[in-house]
Amino acid sequence: FEGLGREATPDEVKAWDIDVRPDFKGLPKGRGTVDQGTTLWEEKCESCHGTFGESNEVFTPLVGGTTAEDIKTGHVLSLKTGSTPQRTTFMKVATISTLYDYIQRAMPWTSPKSLKPDEVYALLAYLLNLSNIVPADFELSDENIAEVQQRMPNRNGMTTDHGMWPGKGMGNGGIPDVKNTACMKNCKKAVEIASALPDYAADAHGNLADQNRLIGGVRGMQTGEAHAA
Amino acid sequence: FEGLGREATPDEVKAWDIDVRPDFKGLPKGRGTVDQGTTLWEEKCESCHGTFGESNEVFTPLVGGTTAEDIKTGHVLSLKTGSTPQRTTFMKVATISTLYDYIQRAMPWTSPKSLKPDEVYALLAYLLNLSNIVPADFELSDENIAEVQQRMPNRNGMTTDHGMWPGKGMGNGGIPDVKNTACMKNCKKAVEIASALPDYAADAHGNLADQNRLIGGVRGMQTGEAHAA
Amino acid sequence: AAVAAPAVAHAARGESAILELPPWSTSLGKPVAANPYGMPSKYESNLVRRESPGLTRVGGSSVAFAPLQGLFGIITPSGLHFERHHQGWQDVDPGKHRLMINGLVKKNMVFTMDDIMRLPSVSRIHFIECGANTGMEWGNVAVPTVQYSHGMLSCSEFTGVPLRELLEYCGADFKKGRYILAEGADGSSMTRTIPMELVESGEVLVAYGQNGEMLRPENGYPLRLVVPGVQGVSWVKWLRRIEVGDMPWATKDEAVHYIDLMPDGQHRQYTSTQEAKSVITSPSGGQVLLDKGFYNITGLAWSGRGKIKRVDVSTDGGINWRTARLETPVLSKALTRFNIDWNWDGKPCILQSRAMDETGYVQPGYGQLRAVRGKKSIYHNNAIQSWKVVENGEVSNVQVL
Amino acid sequence: AAVAAPAVAHAARGESAILELPPWSTSLGKPVAANPYGMPSKYESNLVRRESPGLTRVGGSSVAFAPLQGLFGIITPSGLHFERHHQGWQDVDPGKHRLMINGLVKKNMVFTMDDIMRLPSVSRIHFIECGANTGMEWGNVAVPTVQYSHGMLSCSEFTGVPLRELLEYCGADFKKGRYILAEGADGSSMTRTIPMELVESGEVLVAYGQNGEMLRPENGYPLRLVVPGVQGVSWVKWLRRIEVGDMPWATKDEAVHYIDLMPDGQHRQYTSTQEAKSVITSPSGGQVLLDKGFYNITGLAWSGRGKIKRVDVSTDGGINWRTARLETPVLSKALTRFNIDWNWDGKPCILQSRAMDETGYVQPGYGQLRAVRGKKSIYHNNAIQSWKVVENGEVSNVQVL
Ligand code: HEC
Ligand code: HEC
Ligand SMILES: [Ca+2]
Ligand SMILES: [Ca+2]
Ligand SMILES: [Ca+2]
Ligand SMILES: [Ca+2]
Ligand SMILES: [Ca+2]
Ligand SMILES: [Ca+2]
Ligand SMILES: [Co+2]
Ligand SMILES: [Co+2]
Incomplete structure (x- = not known):
């Protein structure tokens, strides 16, 4: 492709190649304490995520739903029992690199990529402490992050044993887990309705008459305020 | 298609089925003189087409370029010799029904379908007289229109002997008149350029730089005022 | 009675819509290029993208659903293409946009849009479906219409460069580098791992064109990845970087979201393929049939594993x-x-409709799907959709086992 | 020199477009459904429909050309679809629109849009080309760009009802009725004769859908005829009536226009088929190549007689x-x-590009075409288009024999 593209300079690669992998490739050097994190959190994060990462106002809660036992097993038990109504970030995330990468790349939401490495370490330390993964006097750094990984509550909670990875590197090679057959006649005895739309759900989406064309073989139903009236 | 469509009433068909065919099927009864046509023309048509149907301001001229000889032969000779710079309507039209149909359906341009049958006859009489097809004291009617057809200057000027009618009713059944071969190597000795874009034509279409995307492997040329400046 | 008489007489003669010529038949219309870039008729304003109230809390990390209930054919009008952003959408200056390729390549490289648009180009029609499409319905019926139940689905003709060409040009190590990372230029700089097999197949495109024109800003202008058959989140928008690597990245949107919760408490990670699915788009939930009689039932079918082979329709559940x-x-x-x-x-x-794809896979019912995956997956709900019609013609969303 | 130094140092480190993160990477973007009906990026405003100055005298009977120079793939964005009106365009109220079928049928019938949209529906992708496309160039090179030379060309996915179904339903006399008349509801009430053979083939559609949504007003909302392979004028817009008859109608636009003047002074009438044709859309006239090196030459080919079999490209005239x-x-x-x-x-x-269709027909050169048809046809110019590139990269329109 004569004349097309050019070699990237090392500084350019550095400016954009910010990803951090589970094996910590890409992780910047640095360190930050829970205390430093607390200050930063109050300044830059609290308004959206709540003082303890518990807010459900702007996004689902970051923290909560994990136990000391989970930290031991690496499986968040409430995912199985269903005892927690909502899944928090810490209930799901298996890899601490994910959080470092994401905070550095995207947070705070309104000024992404504004945090320095030490700040990201401090904020992550704060969140780890909220989740009781590290103590209050902890300093997180590139040197000890791999150890903390060993305490992530859901670190064993992921499986790639499925047929939905379109490559060979993981999964079962594409074999579907659910099967149906193309039966054409008398396929079952009766029709069992498992769930139907509650009336409030129809009305919660505004007037459906205004969401359908004014011509054609059908019209939209009168719902929402139109229905109430 | 159970439940779909309904029978049209006779009045409905009458309201919309206004077409007039070359065999005069669809032609309304009525009559109108050249004199009546003159008055109507001045009132309703002149402003766009000129007093004598000669105007080139709003559309190409309706009248002109036909001769007494053409009326005899039914072939407009200047179409062959190229002696007339522009083709007028009367130079081209072979079927008088076409004009009746079109004036009734679409003219005057700003209030189509407003003319009564007698008015269409009168206006057509006026245009026929301008073209020397009928005399100044002529009255055109559904009764004599077939005779006037026999004097249309280009009545023999149409052919359907071609391969571009996608049906069997006319034409040669689809055989192309122009042939090329898919030669791949050394197909000719030299490249003969027959015509190239005159500079004024490039500049007459505004600044081409503003008519092309700002990215991609190409840009638009600076032309028009941008080029002159 | 005297007052009503004219109306009756009129009705016998026919409809006024025909007998009294409409204004559009008796007037001069608007000139060409009155709209240099045209828009739909004013009578079509009901068909727009909409959010589902309560689904998300902020519009910058949300979904706008395509109004499938009123769409035809397979091409989604670009103005109605569904939207899903994680940090809002941006109208990126294409003159300043760059694509970097790095990692397990001989030469880290940078391309301008000029460069990319000079490269060998292909055009292909593909669907894009968010992995979370129909996600609100895993447990129960939750939304009234097909716009909200299936509207994170669109299909466009994409034009761009096969990523394979670019990677070969940069001297990618296809032996070690079995994964690529795609990264966006927006605030979220969305990142997803893509298997190299898909890239090698030539199907993955670095695309700039959508339905004949450039991508829309909401869909990644000026550059996005096209990963046919794979959930939408991997089709990274505002694409700024491709890295070739030897392991998956476990980015936020493949380690915290777009993971499917199974009944045993484990999450399936890297579920990417959109399995065969179909839906009747009309008549559908929230619509009312005008009358009994003849109807054309119409809908869409698709599979992330290839072509649709057959679609069956049931009207008896x-x-x-x-x-x-x-x-x-x-x-x-x-x-x-x-x-x-x-x-x-x-x-x-x-x-109901039921799709079968060229691999022979048949779209499952809710009973079959839940028997394996429970009710909490959020992602990849491809169950057979049911629309219930009652006597007054109202159609509503139900789930049939 | 001291002043220039930082810039040089900077250049060595790399480009500011990368080193200084762009605003779209460091900010929150706009919410979903900010535009419920989306539009192209503000950077794309150069790609619009345009009139050719001097071609016509009034905008209501004129042409707006599609900007082919910047389009990709085969689908024309509906907002850029070419326009050709004879008495302006109208935004017809679809609730009041009717389709009448009369003539050689058992029952003259009237259909509402509700009726039509309940009938069996099909979706198909077809090109539409005005018979006058490239008409300005029969004699000489006249226009600078492919927008003006070939832009009366578009391609969409159309959805509608095969006209055959409607005619069968009305009891059409297919034996006597070998022609149909299609009539519009606009001021011009455009009328054209269509051969019954095409209707019987099932290809002719009474269409309401275009690229997934309803037809645009400029393209005949809410109903137009789709007559695949045939020149655009026959695709009657704002379709209000179909009459079945036993002879052609010789309407104004098939007896005074859309007739091809031959060298012997005769006009060919009812020339309807658009023969195989192609054009390179980029690089094309009025463009400048940025530099030497690699380019992707791209273009379009089409035939009114079926599929395109092959396209050949020459770079040496x-x-x-x-x-x-x-x-x-x-x-x-x-x-x-x-x-x-x-x-x-x-x-x-x-x-140059040269199309071949499945019938084996090969697109002719200007010399071949003019040898048979002269230079005054106006309609159906399907000659091979040539774009001349000079040293400074400028591309211009030339004709090669
Ligand atoms: C203006 C609001 C706002 C502020 C301030 C903000 N966040 Fe967020 N945060 C969000 C939103 C919204 C999301 C979800 C983004 C998405 O959908 O991808 C999010 C997601 C996250 C996530 C990922 C959660 C998950 O489960 O996906 C983390 C971790 C996070 N924020 C940490 C932080 C930190 C640390 C800060 C401060 C430095 C911060 N946030 C500041 C709004 C905010
Ligand atoms: C406001 C302008 C205007 C007025 C008034 C007007 N016309 Fe026209 N006329 C046009 C235009 C523009 C066309 C071309 C329409 C088209 O492109 O299909 C036309 C076309 C025609 C044609 C067909 C010419 C051809 O070669 O296609 C005839 C015949 C005609 N007019 C007759 C009349 C008559 C008779 C009247 C008065 C009753 C009239 N016109 C009033 C603007 C006008
Ligand atoms: Ca990296
Ligand atoms: Ca209700
Ligand atoms: Ca008739
Ligand atoms: Ca110039
Ligand atoms: Ca490298
Ligand atoms: Ca009849
Ligand atoms: Co998604
Ligand atoms: Co035309």
């Missing part, structure tokens, strides 16, 4: 099925439009 | 040819996108 007509073209990893005749006798009934 | 890649899908009577690699060495050259 899945006891009996008839095979629908498929419209052309039927393309791999593209939407396929199906249609089938139906005479509604005015009695209650339940409409 | 037609002495030698190479076969281009065809993008999928290749459909009957639809545009086909072709692409071919090209390394520009910086020397003058002439680019």
